[in-house]
Amino acid sequence: MDRKQLQHQLAYMRKSLFDQGYLDDQFNQLEDLQDEANPNFVEEVVTLFYSDSARFIQNIEQAMIKKPNIDFGKLDDYMHQFKGSSSSFGAKKVKKECSQFRECCSAGNIEGCIKTFQQLKQEHATLRRKLETYFQLVKQAGIAGRT
Amino acid sequence: MMENNGFSSPRNDSFPAGLRVLVVDDDPTWLKILEKMLKKCSYEVTTCGLARDALNLLRERKGGYDIVISDVYMPDMDGFKLLEQVGLEMDLPVIMMSVDGETSRVMKGVQHGACDYLLKPIRMKELRNIWQHVFRKKIHEVRDIETLERVESFQMTRNGSDHYEDGHVLCGEDLASIKKRKHIESKHDEKDTGDSISTKKARVVWSVDLHQKFVKAVNQIGLDKVGPKKILDMMNVPWLTRENVASHLQKYRLYLSRLQKENDFKTPAGGIKQSDSPLRDSAGSFGSQNSINLQHNDFSSGSYGFAGSSLVVHNGDPRSHDSDRKRLVSTPVEEPKRTLTVNVPNPCIPRSSQMEFGHPLAPPQSEVDFGALDSTLPTKYPWCGIQLKKEHNPLHLNDEFSHLPLPGQKQLTQADYPQPAPAISSAPSLTPSHNEYRSNVNHASSTAIAVDSSPIQTKTNMANHQAVDPNSKSTPSLENQGFNMNSITEFESSRKNINLGMLPFTTLEEDLQVCWVPGDCNMNLGLQNMEVLEYFDPGLITDVPVNLNDGLRFDYEFNDPTEYSLIDQSLFIA
Numbered sequence: 001m002d003r004k005q006l007q008h009q010l011a012y013m014r015k016s017l018f019d020q021g022y023l024d025d026q027f028n029q030l031e032d033l034q035d036e037a038n039p040n041f042v043e044e045v046v047t048l049f050y051s052d053s054a055r056f057i058q059n060i061e062q063a064m065i066k067k068p069n070i071d072f073g074k075l076d077d078y079m080h081q082f083k084g085s086s087s088s089f090g091a092k093k094v095k096k097e098c099s100q101f102r103e104c105c106s107a108g109n110i111e112g113c114i115k116t117f118q119q120l121k122q123e124h125a126t127l128r129r130k131l132e133t134y135f136q137l138v139k140q141a142g143i144a145g146r147t
Numbered sequence: 148m149m150e151n152n153g154f155s156s157p158r159n160d161s162f163p164a165g166l167r168v169l170v171v172d173d174d175p176t177w178l179k180i181l182e183k184m185l186k187k188c189s190y191e192v193t194t195c196g197l198a199r200d201a202l203n204l205l206r207e208r209k210g211g212y213d214i215v216i217s218d219v220y221m222p223d224m225d226g227f228k229l230l231e232q233v234g235l236e237m238d239l240p241v242i243m244m245s246v247d248g249e250t251s252r253v254m255k256g257v258q259h260g261a262c263d264y265l266l267k268p269i270r271m272k273e274l275r276n277i278w279q280h281v282f283r284k285k286i287h288e289v290r291d292i293e294t295l296e297r298v299e300s301f302q303m304t305r306n307g308s309d310h311y312e313d314g315h316v317l318c319g320e321d322l323a324s325i326k327k328r329k330h331i332e333s334k335h336d337e338k339d340t341g342d343s344i345s346t347k348k349a350r351v352v353w354s355v356d357l358h359q360k361f362v363k364a365v366n367q368i369g370l371d372k373v374g375p376k377k378i379l380d381m382m383n384v385p386w387l388t389r390e391n392v393a394s395h396l397q398k399y400r401l402y403l404s405r406l407q408k409e410n411d412f413k414t415p416a417g418g419i420k421q422s423d424s425p426l427r428d429s430a431g432s433f434g435s436q437n438s439i440n441l442q443h444n445d446f447s448s449g450s451y452g453f454a455g456s457s458l459v460v461h462n463g464d465p466r467s468h469d470s471d472r473k474r475l476v477s478t479p480v481e482e483p484k485r486t487l488t489v490n491v492p493n494p495c496i497p498r499s500s501q502m503e504f505g506h507p508l509a510p511p512q513s514e515v516d517f518g519a520l521d522s523t524l525p526t527k528y529p530w531c532g533i534q535l536k537k538e539h540n541p542l543h544l545n546d547e548f549s550h551l552p553l554p555g556q557k558q559l560t561q562a563d564y565p566q567p568a569p570a571i572s573s574a575p576s577l578t579p580s581h582n583e584y585r586s587n588v589n590h591a592s593s594t595a596i597a598v599d600s601s602p603i604q605t606k607t608n609m610a611n612h613q614a615v616d617p618n619s620k621s622t623p624s625l626e627n628q629g630f631n632m633n634s635i636t637e638f639e640s641s642r643k644n645i646n647l648g649m650l651p652f653t654t655l656e657e658d659l660q661v662c663w664v665p666g667d668c669n670m671n672l673g674l675q676n677m678e679v680l681e682y683f684d685p686g687l688i689t690d691v692p693v694n695l696n697d698g699l700r701f702d703y704e705f706n707d708p709t710e711y712s713l714i715d716q717s718l719f720i721a
Contacts, residue, residue, distance in 0.1 A: 026268040033183050033271070041183065049176045081174065081220060084246035087268040088176045 006141035026090030056082040093123045163278030164189040171201040171217040198224035219245040234260040240280040351391040
């Protein structure tokens with residue numbers, strides 16, 4: 001594929017990520033920060049997020065299986081942090097699931113929590129894949145950030 | 148993770164570029180992003196992943212940061228608690244961040260003293276403007292002082308100076324508006340407890356009486372054992388909140404420590420903290436202007452009720468300080484608030500009419516006991532000085548002013564002052580060039596405050612103003628002033644040294660125009676010079692009769708830059 005094509009592809013992919021609600025404007029903000037000093041800034045941030053979020057997921061899972069009493073307060077705290085972290089680069093869907101989860105927490109809805117958490121993990125993984133592809137394309141197209 | 152960007156020196160002139168920001172967040176992703184964003188704003192960034200680390204950093208490097216941004220949630224310490232600590236210990240503006248934007252949380256943040264609350268995700272444009280918080284804090288301090296000064300000068304003029312008619316008018320109006328403002332503010336403060344959201348910036352006006360109560364409580368408890376809660380309980384002022392006391396306490400502490408430093412020079416006479424220092428420089432300014440007002444104004448307007456009258460001497464308890472000194476301080480002259488009672492100024496105003504000081508002295512104290520002033524003033528308002536300065540070396544003054552007559556005491560040896568002006572200039576860190584130090588004033592004041600009552604106050608004062616920037620300017624100007632602090636000589640009344648030093652002009656900002664300075668207005672800086680640092684203990688000030696008026700009368704021959712440390716008397720404006 002020639003460069004032009006790659007660029008088109010990249011632009012298209014980018015647009016769809018936004019259209020489909022995977023990303024929000026914060027992603028743009030980060031791309032704006034990219035410069036010569038940090039040409040792959042966004043990718044670095046996303047990578048950092050994913051390595052850090054594994055920790056969150058683990059903590060939450062452990063807290064959820066704690067019987068007999070689940071500590072909702074703690075769960076809420078974890079989720080709060082997770083939400084904050086995912087908002088950093090505009091992970092829209094992930095963020096939404098976090099909010100959902102917190103609502104279940106405050107309602108003491110265990111099942112709701114479990115279900116939401118599953119969805120959250122899914123979104124989390126999906127986004128990761130998509131972004132990996134995206135960044136690969138970025139490199140290939142030889143441009144950083146938006147066209 | 149702590150990444151040190153190196154502590155750079157205070158912001159340079161290209162403010163806000165180079166603003167030194169400390170970011171605290173346990174989320175590494177956000178830390179990375181914020182750091183990048185802030186760097187793009189040309190700020191100097193230091194990141195921190197733990198609240199404890201942040202506090203350590205701040206403590207190690209006092210004055211090494213201009214502003215702190217912290218997340219509400221931190222694993223090792225509650226963000227609000229960190230916020231409080233920072234506010235108390237370092238008095239830096241703190242911005243809170245969180246992904247949670249619930250009103251109650253935001254409110255909590257504001258209640259704990261956050262100057263802003265940002266919601267995550269944070270955009271760069273929000274970060275671009277954070278410098279305003281730093282700036283605002285500065286000018287508030289300055290403004291308070293100015294107001295105070297104005298008030299003072301008004302009083303002073305009323306007392307007897309003929310010139311400055313216009314000044315009178317102006318002062319009068321200012322006074323009125325100041326009063327009004329204060330009134331409104333205090334009203335707000337009072338209402339604040341009940342109505343937390345709508346009050347506009349409620350600033351507690353620390354009137355002389357209030358401050359006196361405060362100091363009394365502190366002394367009773369013991370400064371090392373003191374805590375806002377204890378003080379609050381002891382003060383028994385229903386509308387006062389713990390936060391109010393906490394912030395005031397912090398200022399007071401800074402003031403005291405500044406005085407401490409300055410005290411080296413001075414003879415610990417009566418514990419006069421007054422940093423006479425500024426007198427010298429301010430002398431210039433003092434002369435005619437109400438430079439003293441500066442301090443006063445600030446005080447009065449500022450949180451400190453020093454309101455001229457009261458400030459000065461608040462000390463209710465008859466401290467041993469020289470009573471003379473106090474006079475200045477006690478100018479209970481007009482409203483207690485305003486007058487920074489800088490009665491002291493009077494002395495400074497060598498030109499007799501000069502007493503512009505703003506009246507703090509206005510009242511009766513004719514004898515401008517500057518001596519008292521020195522001691523008193525500085526002590527009183529150490530804050531002024533203190534606040535301003537965060538980084539200044541308080542002792543600038545000392546350098547220059549070795550002469551500065553130490554507060555209260557006869558130190559005023561004006562002769563010492565190399566230049567007449569210095570005395571007054573002591574005003575807080577007078578921006579050395581008196582001139583425009585407005586912002587410097589802060590510095591100056593700070594330095595001035597450093598002037599701590601140590602006997603050398605005068606020294607400091609002088610130094611302050613001058614010191615602040617050793618721009619020799621201040622000094623020389625003072626000399627011309629001749630008056631400057633000479634007038635202050637009133638110190639011991641024998642000398643007629645007007646202890647301008649006393650003037651708590653801590654924050655003499657440029658504006659301070661400390662009327663003192665009759666001629667050269669160093670005064671302007673005078674105030675600046677005046678390090679109002681001298682935090683005079685309330686006791687000190689009270690005694691000082693506002694003889695300033697009379698004091699002024701003396702022939703202001705003060706050629707020596709009377710150590711007008713009074714001015715610096717760190718206007719402790721809470």
